[in-house]
Amino acid sequence: MIMQEKWRVYLIIGVFLLILIILPFMSNKYWIRIFTTIFMYTTLAQATNILMGFAGLVPFGNVVFFGIGAYLTGILMVDFGLSFFPALIFGAVVCFAFASVIGYPILKLKGHYFAIATMGVSEAIKQIATNIQITRGGMGFNLPLIPLKIEAAYFFFYFLMFSAMVLVTLATYWISRSRIGYALRGIMSNEEGAKSLGINTAYYKLVAWGISAFFTGIAGGIFAYWYAYIDPPSVFDIGIAVRFIIMLLLGGAGTIIGPFLGAFFIELLTETIWSKFLFLHLGVLGAIIVLVVIFMPKGFMWFYRQRFSLSALLENVRKGKL
Amino acid sequence: MDVLLEVENVSKFFGGLGANQNLTFNIEGGEIIGLIGPNGSGKTTLINVITGNYTADSGRIRFIGRDIVGLTPYVINRLGIARTYQVVQPFVGMSVLENVATGALFGRSGKNRTLKAGLEKANEVLALCRIVDKRNELVENLTIADVKRLEIAKAMATDPHLLLLDEVMAGLSPKEIDDALEIIAKINKMGVTLLVVEHVMKAVMAISHRVIVLHQGKLMAIGNPEAIVKDEQVIKAYLGEKYVTRRKKSGGS
Amino acid sequence: MLFAQALINGILVGALYSCVAVGFSLVWGVSNIINLSHGIFVILGAYTTFWLFTFFHIDPFLTIPVSAATLFILGFLIQKHLLNYVVGPSQRSGMGVFMSLILTFGLARMLENFMMGIWSGDWRTVTTSYTGLSLMIGGISIPYIRIAVCLIALISTWLLSVFLNRTRTGMAIRAITFSFDGAQIVGIDIAFIFSITFAIGAALAGIAGSLVSLIYSFSPFLSTPYLSWAFVIVVMGGLGSIFGAIIGGVLLGVIESLATVYVGPGYQQAIGFIILVLLLVFRPQGLFGKQFLK
Numbered sequence: 001m002i003m004q005e006k007w008r009v010y011l012i013i014g015v016f017l018l019i020l021i022i023l024p025f026m027s028n029k030y031w032i033r034i035f036t037t038i039f040m041y042t043t044l045a046q047a048t049n050i051l052m053g054f055a056g057l058v059p060f061g062n063v064v065f066f067g068i069g070a071y072l073t074g075i076l077m078v079d080f081g082l083s084f085f086p087a088l089i090f091g092a093v094v095c096f097a098f099a100s101v102i103g104y105p106i107l108k109l110k111g112h113y114f115a116i117a118t119m120g121v122s123e124a125i126k127q128i129a130t131n132i133q134i135t136r137g138g139m140g141f142n143l144p145l146i147p148l149k150i151e152a153a154y155f156f157f158y159f160l161m162f163s164a165m166v167l168v169t170l171a172t173y174w175i176s177r178s179r180i181g182y183a184l185r186g187i188m189s190n191e192e193g194a195k196s197l198g199i200n201t202a203y204y205k206l207v208a209w210g211i212s213a214f215f216t217g218i219a220g221g222i223f224a225y226w227y228a229y230i231d232p233p234s235v236f237d238i239g240i241a242v243r244f245i246i247m248l249l250l251g252g253a254g255t256i257i258g259p260f261l262g263a264f265f266i267e268l269l270t271e272t273i274w275s276k277f278l279f280l281h282l283g284v285l286g287a288i289i290v291l292v293v294i295f296m297p298k299g300f301m302w303f304y305r306q307r308f309s310l311s312a313l314l315e316n317v318r319k320g321k322l
Numbered sequence: 323m324d325v326l327l328e329v330e331n332v333s334k335f336f337g338g339l340g341a342n343q344n345l346t347f348n349i350e351g352g353e354i355i356g357l358i359g360p361n362g363s364g365k366t367t368l369i370n371v372i373t374g375n376y377t378a379d380s381g382r383i384r385f386i387g388r389d390i391v392g393l394t395p396y397v398i399n400r401l402g403i404a405r406t407y408q409v410v411q412p413f414v415g416m417s418v419l420e421n422v423a424t425g426a427l428f429g430r431s432g433k434n435r436t437l438k439a440g441l442e443k444a445n446e447v448l449a450l451c452r453i454v455d456k457r458n459e460l461v462e463n464l465t466i467a468d469v470k471r472l473e474i475a476k477a478m479a480t481d482p483h484l485l486l487l488d489e490v491m492a493g494l495s496p497k498e499i500d501d502a503l504e505i506i507a508k509i510n511k512m513g514v515t516l517l518v519v520e521h522v523m524k525a526v527m528a529i530s531h532r533v534i535v536l537h538q539g540k541l542m543a544i545g546n547p548e549a550i551v552k553d554e555q556v557i558k559a560y561l562g563e564k565y566v567t568r569r570k571k572s573g574g575s
Numbered sequence: 576m577l578f579a580q581a582l583i584n585g586i587l588v589g590a591l592y593s594c595v596a597v598g599f600s601l602v603w604g605v606s607n608i609i610n611l612s613h614g615i616f617v618i619l620g621a622y623t624t625f626w627l628f629t630f631f632h633i634d635p636f637l638t639i640p641v642s643a644a645t646l647f648i649l650g651f652l653i654q655k656h657l658l659n660y661v662v663g664p665s666q667r668s669g670m671g672v673f674m675s676l677i678l679t680f681g682l683a684r685m686l687e688n689f690m691m692g693i694w695s696g697d698w699r700t701v702t703t704s705y706t707g708l709s710l711m712i713g714g715i716s717i718p719y720i721r722i723a724v725c726l727i728a729l730i731s732t733w734l735l736s737v738f739l740n741r742t743r744t745g746m747a748i749r750a751i752t753f754s755f756d757g758a759q760i761v762g763i764d765i766a767f768i769f770s771i772t773f774a775i776g777a778a779l780a781g782i783a784g785s786l787v788s789l790i791y792s793f794s795p796f797l798s799t800p801y802l803s804w805a806f807v808i809v810v811m812g813g814l815g816s817i818f819g820a821i822i823g824g825v826l827l828g829v830i831e832s833l834a835t836v837y838v839g840p841g842y843q844q845a846i847g848f849i850i851l852v853l854l855l856v857f858r859p860q861g862l863f864g865k866q867f868l869k
Contacts, residue, residue, distance in 0.1 A: 052670070056670055058670060058673040058676075060676070105856040106852070106855075106856065108856075109855055109856070109859075111672045111673075112607075112609055112672055112673070112676065113855055113859070115673060115676060116609065116806065116851070116855065117851075117852050117855045117856070120806070120848040120849075120851040120852040120855070121848070121852055123799070123803065123844065123845075123848045124844075124845045124848035124849050124852070127842065127844045127845030127848070128842075128845050131839070131842060131845075177437070178437065179427050179428075179432075179437070179440075182420070182423065182424045182427050182428075183424075183427075183428065185413065185415075185416060185420075185424075186413055186424045189413040189414055189415055189416065190411045190412075190413055190414070192375070192407075192411060193407070193411035193412075193413065193476075194413075194424070195375075195394070195395040195396045195399075196373065196375075196395055196396075196399055196404070196405055196407075196411075196477075197396075197399060197404075197424055197425045197428050197429055197476060197477075197479075197480055198396050198399035198400045198425075198428035198429040198430065198432060198480050199396055199424075199428045200396050201396070238680075239684065242677060242680050242681070245677065246677065246681075249677075253670070283685055283688070285681065285684070286681040286682065286684060286685035289677060289678060289680075289681035290657065290678065290681065293661055293674045293677055293678050294660045294661060297666075297670070297671070297674060316665070317660065318663075319663060319664055319665035319666075320660055320661055320662075320663040320664075320665050320666050320671075320674075321659060321660050321663045322659045322660075322662050322663045322765060322766045322769065
């Protein structure tokens with residue numbers, strides 16, 4: 001990239017971040033909440049990007065870390081008296097550890113079967129959470145309310161999610177430019193070939209999943225404190241996973257901007273539809289899923305690089321059709 | 323010359339099929355060994371067994387004195403054995419340079435390389451394999467000869483002591499074959515030992531110091547190229563018994 | 576005594592589990608599509624029987640063919656106009672295999688919401704004049720309905736087996752499982768066969784759903800258990816094996832039944848999923864089927 005282009009990119013990023021920072025001061029609670037949600041989904045999509053965009057694995061069950069992060073943060077605060085930040089970090093670290101442990105056998109599975117196994121783990125944990133005492137079971141778990149006035153609380157969570165989003169993006173960026181990035185891309189492209197070049201594929205897949213789990217757990221923990229109430233069906237919901245996976249696909253897996261594009265677009269669209277046509281909103285998500293999967297599985301960034309060529313879209317359909 | 327690789331009584335079975343049976347031979351440092359044999363004689367299996375893609379059912383393999391049977395492929399690569407694949411395995415979606423850099427960042431010495439050093443090493447190897455000019459091309463756009471060169475480059479980027487080439491000349495034109503032979507010779511001069519599996523007879527015979535012949539999983543002959551070419555058993559295996567009988571009748575040549 | 580009762584219950588309901596699973600296994604084994612809306616199809620079958628019974632007072636067992644036919648048509652259309660667009664050449668490797676997964680998931684959510692919208696989330700069930708009657712043997716009570724359900728489930732599975740082995744279309748379907756490319760070479764219209772296969776899978780789900788309506792309560796959002804049974808059974812019994820699906824179904828039925836008695840009712844699904852994951856890791860080919868590790 002020549003100097004001018006690089007500076008242009010930095011400028012755009014800077015302006016974008018600046019807008020987001022100023023935004024809450026200029027809008028109402030409704031929009032602050034919407035954007036906090038968008039940041040959360042961007043964080044989730046970006047965390048999954050590490051696994052999907054670089055290692056080529058689709059972890060439908062990754063939402064299990066969202067739930068574990070949420071519950072651990074809550075349990076540590078309520079039952080063990082920790083304050084929020086330590087609880088949050090600890091919860092995320094446990095997610096990292098858990099991913100590393102179950103990752104060892106599960107990452108040996110290929111394709112569909114990896115996805116199914118992760119779903120199985122998520123559903124099993126959800127069931128267990130519904131039945132044990134410490135999580136208060138199906139009744140749900142109440143977290144302590146943040147000791148701030150409402151206005152301040154909105155701002156707090158807005159910037160907290162914003163920070164999480166920035167952090168995970170920096171992590172993903174760093175990975176993409178490092179040895180780990182090369183290893184993961186090799187694994188995604190051709191695992192046997194990667195092994196023959198001295199890459200310990202099992203190790204790198206574990207690391208990728210661990211990092212992905214960590215940030216997913218962070219998002220979960222923040223979510224728990226934000227909503228102050230969680231229950232198993234809401235935080236162990238595979239629907240959340242599919243949502244952020246679609247966002248990632250739509251924006252472009254493997255790109256750094258992809259999660260932003262996908263999350264912003266889908267959340268804003270859903271929010272608009274929901275407020276006007278309540279019953280349509282799942283139909284809209286379904287329609288988006290169909291369109292992405294059939295026309296743009298490589299995402300918007302790919303489409304942009306094809307210079308928005310319609311024939312490229314049709315080519316995708318042709319190649320994907322039986 | 324020191325012995326680099328010792329293969330002792332190695333066997334590999336697939337169900338009832340003995341792909342490799344009781345193979346025993348040594349490879350000395352600095353040699354180029356040709357590995358020939360009719361299709362299905364177990365050449366690729368042997369490569370897979372050496373590199374750890376398959377585990378030998380019995381026997382021992384020692385590399386620089388160290389037992390390597392049972393080790394995983396990436397560990398064996400880090401010890402200094404690299405290979406190419408018969409059906410090429412480039413990293414699609416990445417450029418030529420990135421493909422080779424992956425090898426440079428891992429392999430035997432990759433751990434200690436920074437990204438920059440890795441790219442530099444990759445450029446060196448690309449020059450060695452004569453595809454520097456294609457370094458920013460995506461692998462999907464390469465010709466078959468280029469892809470084969472890329473395959474060798476990736477393997478060389480891992481700084482191997484021993485390089486196993488699995489039919490790198492398949493599908494190449496005579497000129498491209500000569501190029502490949504030059505590259506192999508250069509690699510050997512750099513101190514890398516080579517095991518070259520080939521069907522292109524003239525190429526193998528031209529470049530090898532010694533030749534191993536496999537037939538139906540067993541080691542049929544081992545020796546220098548001139549001796550192998552004249553070996554009656556080898557000729558029978560390749561061309562059939564009738565040919566040998568006919569030659570004898572017509573006085574031989 | 577308790578054990579024997581649990582055992583019998585498990586076996587009877589296990590046949591139903593098999594019926595749920597066998598359509599799922601077929602579609603997965605033939606088209607490599609994991610149909611996440613399979614559970615929804617079961618619910619649709621249940622609703623078909625429920626409404627026909629409630630409005631037209633037709634005996635539920637007689638509604639089974641209707642349920643099968645409706646779902647057959649729905650399934651055919653879904654595969655032909657939707658799924659066939661994501662199983663083509665470019666989607667057969669890399670991340671492409673996930674596209675059908677995502678698509679069927681989205682479809683499931685849409686159908687779920689559609690059902691919720693028009694039929695509400697109220698729990699439904701089919702209760703006939705003979706629902707409560709049971710056969711008493713020793714100290715064990717065996718409800719007649721469950722016997723009938725078990726029989727019909729087994730008959731449906733047997734019919735599928737006959738279809739696959741004795742008809743041309745059936746053989747075409749089996750040909751694809753042996754060799755995708757080979758099947759194309761001999762002139763089999765893959766797209767059409769995929770549509771038929773998916774239709775059959777949906778029809779079987781519909782039949783299972785009709786049977787479910789007689790034994791369980793159901794609602795649009797209670798489809799997950801059926802999907803999870805299907806998964807576990809397919810992995811347990813082996814992909815593509817009908818016999819495996821039967822054995823797997825009965826096994827699962829018995830395990831769950833015993834677990835309910837000796838561990839507690841809430842853990843049923845968790846146990847199922849844990850078995851699933853353990854199987855995938857340790858015995859991926861199940862008892863009778865193809866490998867899951869490529």
